Amino acid sequence: MEKKTYTSTEGLLEAGKLNELRKLLIGLSQEELNRLQNLLNDPHEFAEELSTLLPYAIRKMIEKGELTVDTLLPFVEDAMHKSIQKNPQRLADILFPVMGPAIRKAVAEDLKRMVAAINASLETGFSPKTIKWRLQALISKRTFTEIVLANSYVYHVSHVFLIHRETGLLLREELAPESQPLESDLISSMLTAIRDFAHDSFKSATPGSLDEIQVGELKILVEQGPFAIIAAVIEGQPPADYRLTLMETIEAVHFNHGIDLEKFNGDTSSFVHTSKFLQTSLIKEKKEKKVRPPYILIVLLIILLSVAGYLLVQRIQRNSKYTEFASKLESIPGYHLTSYSIKSKSIIIKGLKDRLADDYSQIASDAGIEASEIKMHLESFISADSAIVIKRAQRALQPPAGVKLWFDKGVLYLSGTSSQEWQNAFEGKISSIYGIDGIDISELNQQKVDLKWIIPSIEKQRFLFEINVVSLDSQQQIQFDSLVKAAVNLDAYNQLYGKKLAIYVRSFTNRNGNIEANERVASKRAEEFMTLLEQAGVKKELLKGQVLFAEDLTESVYLRSVHFAVFDTKPTQE
Template structure:
């Protein structure tokens, strides 16, 4: 049964509760309303100091506010980009310059480390050791460079084993992190199921997994695990930081951990907490251990020598190419191909006229060694004016009584020569590129009176036919409605007169009678009867000129053909043509 003291205490409590209700109201409503009424001013007075004290205590304010600030900035950029750009514009230039300077400094430092570690004996040993260990060179180099370094940090839900978040020093795909989380959970479950603690029903929890150069440190909490992948020998400070980070996560994400249903988006803002665990300590490098990368400098030296040698060869080859190509400007020489593989391996393919200068002599005159060149030389017939003059001089020099001169790019032959040699000279010059009436003038050649009469009859017959052909090839072309003989026609008629002179003694020796047929014609424009008269006048005017030169009138027969109605030439058939008609008495 309750004692009197207990009864009195219960009565006192009831009376005290009634007094509290009278003073404070039901469920403390009076004091609650008063606090709510002045809550804004009360909080405003202490919020700054409270945030300062909390940040000073465990640095949790930055970690909590940073995700909200980032999200606010992201929304501000999305909706008010112009205002934000205007506000930040004065700072951008300075930030960019500092960023570029920092990048260049970091780049030079890393390049220097790469040269020192990669192109040295130590670097080569590291590469060999990394291949033996089955790890990348970067990982092995990091293990040798740092006393320890936290490479990855994982946040794993303890109950489900799902990955909540992860951070890494270098880019790492999310799929790889999920695989590590699943494997770690499986190993932890295996250990927990296989080895029971002293208290029945409680599983053992892995604290670390170690290899020769790699360690996994595991810090378990009530709802989550923080796991750090560390290269090298991790000190106690890493374990302490993992514990501190785990406590902060449980404190800040208590509700999220308790209601976790597989969606880890609520833990995206935990990056900053996890990055606090990415600790490292670089090995101290003693000054005397720093070695000059002789291998690197040797390679650089060899590369410089090789580049210099190739540049020198290229420069000399370009000079040599330019010098040899000057040969192409020489008359009668065309360079088809020039290849310079080495300074002593040169291939030259040229076309050369026989009367052009000697290539070997030109090379020697220009301080070039012909032995350096493999020359392929093929003949061709050049029509260069200088070559034509040299060729004509060479041909005419075989005839002592003949001299050659040039007038308006035409070869003028003078002297006395017999008929046989005249034909030989003409044929040789024709093969050499000289055409009578174009670039050859033989009007000043005189026929020798002592032409051998013992010349074989067949040769004389050939000469006769050649002269007949040359006479038939001469044609006088007139302008529209013109019958006048121009100076150019006079030159052609003089040539025809010389042919008749040469033909007369040969015909006499062959017992051949011949006559000259002169045919005048006109085009098909204008009146037909007028054209017939015009064609006859053209033929008569031509015959008069030849008669004045010395051809007997009874040797010429003049015909006016009238207008010529032949397709494609009927409108240009204003001409006088010649033909030799003859009769042999043999």
């Protein structure tokens, strides 16, 4: 038993030594020899193993020059041609995942550009700007689309990166003053990764490079150099010649730092001076839209100004109307104004009023002023105006129809005929009439059998004036008193003898110089005499003013003079 165990152990040792000797001689383990045997015996297993090595073998042969692409190209073309002829649907299925999205993207981009062009044309289709651009296109012999794009793009280069081509390290970054810093190292790593991915995934017989990346409205333009690349981050659509700017920049960097780039060891301090080249690429052109005038605000402003102007004109007209009313009120006998003020839509008048004074409602109506707009604060007083004194005398004396009263310089004159009883009664009432200093009854109850002395007394009066003078001087006032004594008897004579005589107040002028001014001054002289005669007691209906030009008369007269003529107002009977 012990002998048998010894023999088995010895066999195992011999087998182990045999395997070790086999491994030393062949270099393969038993498992490896079995796998190699399977490859030789099974063609399918051998083909699968060879398929993993064949690409590397072809690449090595191409690198050694033992095999070229031109040598393989006929075999590949023949194989593809036969495959397409045999089963074209298979190639279509293979290309579908690639061609489908590419076609959709191309169509989408074309549609997007078409919509943008239509929108731009609609927005500016009938504007003056469009007409100007069409003229530019006609003169420059360029298409309208080119002119629109040339006048509409807006771009802004915010960042420029200088990246080492071989290592992908960021050498220098420049950014616009108004731009926010970016993760520069991440961006350079991203560009390098995308470049390597494109290089490894899309091999081509001709060398290529990554030129542009579009991210929404941002665009990254990349320009390659032998040892470095430059990348610019752009907002908007840059002009076509901007890539030339990038090329000039990368050329300038290589010209001035070519040795540093070729022998780059990771130290970026030597590229600080490239800033002056990179900054030339930080350009922008933002066409600010013309601010449209605030039409609504302008219209509102015009409306406000119109309303304010209307209110201002209304206020000025109202104030003028109130001022004119106050002036006319002051001229009415029996009124004396101490002050007046205009507030909002009313006039406040303070002063004095005789109880015999005429009512002011007529002049207020003529001025277009409502009674509610007038606020009167008038105290009673006794006026010494001639018209008021005559009214006061008439109320106190109650003269008969044949008695005429007029007042001048404190003296009350009476003329005409009356009964002796009335004459005896009124003498006791004279002292109670305020404003009368004396009384003259020499003309009372004096019969005048003819008009010869009255008419000459009136018609002989001649008043001469200086240029533009209307009022009477002291000498003319004495002459006027003589006129009054004759004129006041005219109404009494008409009553006694049934006549209708009246007085022409004739003011003479000529047509030399300003005719309208001459006529206006002459008219004022006639009106002045009529007012004075009326205040002295002559009835208004017995006075009639005339302005006569010397050129229209057959007899000579003094210019700037006033004459008087008595005429019969009763129409002649045939």
